[in-house]
Amino acid sequence: MSNNILIIAEGRAEGLKKVSYELVNMAQTLAAALGGAVEGAVVGSNVGAWAETLAKTGVTKVYVADDKGLEHFAPESYTTALAAVINAAQPAIVLFGATGWGKEVSARVAARLDWGLATDCTAAQIENGALVLTRPVYAGKAIAHVQAKSFPVMVSMRPNLVPPAEADKSAAPLQTVAVTLAAPRAQVVEAMVKEKSKVDLGEANVVISGGRGVKGPEGFAPLNELADTLNAAIGASRAAVDAGWIDYSHQIGQTGKTVAPKLYIAAGISGAIQHLAGMSSSKVIVAINKDPDAPIFKIADYGIVADLFDVIPALNAALKAQAN
Amino acid sequence: MPFNIVVLLKRVPDTESKITLREGAVVTEGLNFVLDPYGEYGLEKALQLVEQHGGKVTAVLFGSADAKETIRKALAVGADEAVHISDPALEGGDAAATAKVLAAALKKIPFDMIWAGKQAVDEDNAQVALRVAELLDLPHVNSVIEFNLEADGKAARCVREVDGERDVMTTTLPAIFTAQQGLGELRYPSLKGIMGAKKKPITDWDAAALGVAAATVGAAGAKIQQTKLEPPPARPPGKIIPGDAQTAAQELARLLHEEAKVI
Numbered sequence A: 001m002s003n004n005i006l007i008i009a010e011g012r013a014e015g016l017k018k019v020s021y022e023l024v025n026m027a028q029t030l031a032a033a034l035g036g037a038v039e040g041a042v043v044g045s046n047v048g049a050w051a052e053t054l055a056k057t058g059v060t061k062v063y064v065a066d067d068k069g070l071e072h073f074a075p076e077s078y079t080t081a082l083a084a085v086i087n088a089a090q091p092a093i094v095l096f097g098a099t100g101w102g103k104e105v106s107a108r109v110a111a112r113l114d115w116g117l118a119t120d121c122t123a124a125q126i127e128n129g130a131l132v133l134t135r136p137v138y139a140g141k142a143i144a145h146v147q148a149k150s151f152p153v154m155v156s157m158r159p160n161l162v163p164p165a166e167a168d169k170s171a172a173p174l175q176t177v178a179v180t181l182a183a184p185r186a187q188v189v190e191a192m193v194k195e196k197s198k199v200d201l202g203e204a205n206v207v208i209s210g211g212r213g214v215k216g217p218e219g220f221a222p223l224n225e226l227a228d229t230l231n232a233a234i235g236a237s238r239a240a241v242d243a244g245w246i247d248y249s250h251q252i253g254q255t256g257k258t259v260a261p262k263l264y265i266a267a268g269i270s271g272a273i274q275h276l277a278g279m280s281s282s283k284v285i286v287a288i289n290k291d292p293d294a295p296i297f298k299i300a301d302y303g304i305v306a307d308l309f310d311v312i313p314a315l316n317a318a319l320k321a322q323a324n
Numbered sequence B: 001m002p003f004n005i006v007v008l009l010k011r012v013p014d015t016e017s018k019i020t021l022r023e024g025a026v027v028t029e030g031l032n033f034v035l036d037p038y039g040e041y042g043l044e045k046a047l048q049l050v051e052q053h054g055g056k057v058t059a060v061l062f063g064s065a066d067a068k069e070t071i072r073k074a075l076a077v078g079a080d081e082a083v084h085i086s087d088p089a090l091e092g093g094d095a096a097a098t099a100k101v102l103a104a105a106l107k108k109i110p111f112d113m114i115w116a117g118k119q120a121v122d123e124d125n126a127q128v129a130l131r132v133a134e135l136l137d138l139p140h141v142n143s144v145i146e147f148n149l150e151a152d153g154k155a156a157r158c159v160r161e162v163d164g165e166r167d168v169m170t171t172t173l174p175a176i177f178t179a180q181q182g183l184g185e186l187r188y189p190s191l192k193g194i195m196g197a198k199k200k201p202i203t204d205w206d207a208a209a210l211g212v213a214a215a216t217v218g219a220a221g222a223k224i225q226q227t228k229l230e231p232p233p234a235r236p237p238g239k240i241i242p243g244d245a246q247t248a249a250q251e252l253a254r255l256l257h258e259e260a261k262v263i
């Protein structure tokens, strides 16, 4: 085992996800404290371009497991490939993004290698030579401080915690890692292309959420227009999801997504404890609600007591005017 | 064809609960404990499959001695029998240790399929079921929102949700599935179910029954150790922006730009 930090990059059709660049920055701080280097890894099929981009972010090496067998997601194949790169790199710490993909593959790889794994962390540092982490538990109603008893260890870190590293440095070398994949028993056979908001909820800097107050599927239209102006992702309360107005992949809360954007706008949402659990660590919270006693105002930085159908279009117009 | 289905469940505080801390631990007095909501979706799917195809649903719950009441809830909605794993020697573990306990238990229970929640809403680890899959060398499908058996009953076709996108995944059986909200409507226990649950068998297993090595489980086996539990940082008080909708919206736009500097 080295003192190095290995970051596992994650991509999609358009390229590496923002969290991959953020992991590089987080790893730099840990590596400096541990006296190791930051290395990266890319696994998938036809991922040469991702590897070349990652190589320019300041990492000292990029491990690449590129195999046709990784074209479609298969948990067992990805576990095998990730175990191979981790074995090749021999790091002290492996960092994943706490995305759906990152959390899924990290759990299985951690079991294969019999390593500890702290999921969904919001801070990581080295204290007295040990890795200490904070992670929200009870959907953010409490913060746990945890410590890795020993190295090596795996961690998944939430997106949006630190600025992303720039891919503007001289390219680090790539190291190919050969993998032997058995035919997977479980695999993705079809990606369902669906009405996906253009901006990923987990990565968005701004999230605009609608609740029962939007009154119907068409009530999300003004929110969508504002989202276009702010390059925001659309969220929702469970009430709006249960009513069938919006797909529950947009649900924010204890049984939905946890988000921590720079700006969270809650429109027509009362602020039930389960909803707050998913958004209360947002940097700035705006609440728009007709009811001055709605609990959402207790955690909002800015509140407007009025009809959201008046406020949202007016806000959109004001922001557009301000931008010019 | 009948199926033996095991559902992994956890006892957790109701999501409505306010979590208060005393000396770095959660105050449990007065907390209402329930079956973890995602696990409940898995249980519901298991019950439906057994209703359609025959077989048996076994609820497996790893938790402290006072979890019996929660187990009865699973029996009351229709699980046929339950296994309660409980032993002070097994407590204090992390996800790695917990998965080893469950994997040991599952080696003693015949199953065609295992359901679990995609995460438990207390520790929000989202790794135990997937670790169990790896330890038992089983395929898994995570975050399932739609589940269909193939005609031969030897494989399944699922829709699963990940980061707002959906994929269709197939797997052979036996396999582990983790349930995501949206998998189905939950049923509520009937009075008959609640009465009947009292007569259904609950098997108790401790560390010795499972034959797990002491160093690999519980606090000793944990690789990640909790050192402190704190309340989340309090948010500074906010302000209500006065005026009609138009005026307030304009002021908000200005504040977001000039004061909060988030846009």
Ligand SMILES: Cc1cc2nc3c(=O)[nH]c(=O)nc-3n(C[C@H](O)[C@H](O)[C@H](O)COP(=O)(O)OP(=O)(O)OC[C@H]3O[C@@H](n4cnc5c(N)ncnc54)[C@H](O)[C@@H]3O)c2cc1C
Pocket: A210, A211, A212, A213, A214, A236, A237, A238, A239, A240, A251, A252, A253, A254, A255, A256, A257, A267, A268, A269, A270, A271, A272, A273, A274, A275, A278, A288, A289, A290, A291, A294, A306, A307, A308, A309, B015, B037
């Ligand atoms: C196990 C469990 C898990 C749950 N998980 C989640 C979760 O993950 N996420 C979640 O959100 N909820 C969750 N809930 C549900 C939660 O308890 C609430 O029921 C839900 O959040 C309420 O949604 P809402 O605020 O949109 O609706 P309501 O509580 O009905 O609030 C609607 C609000 O809109 C306001 N309003 C109405 N019209 C207008 C208008 N024209 N302009 C401005 N304001 C208006 C009203 O004043 C009101 O405050 C969960 C519940 C349970 C039991």
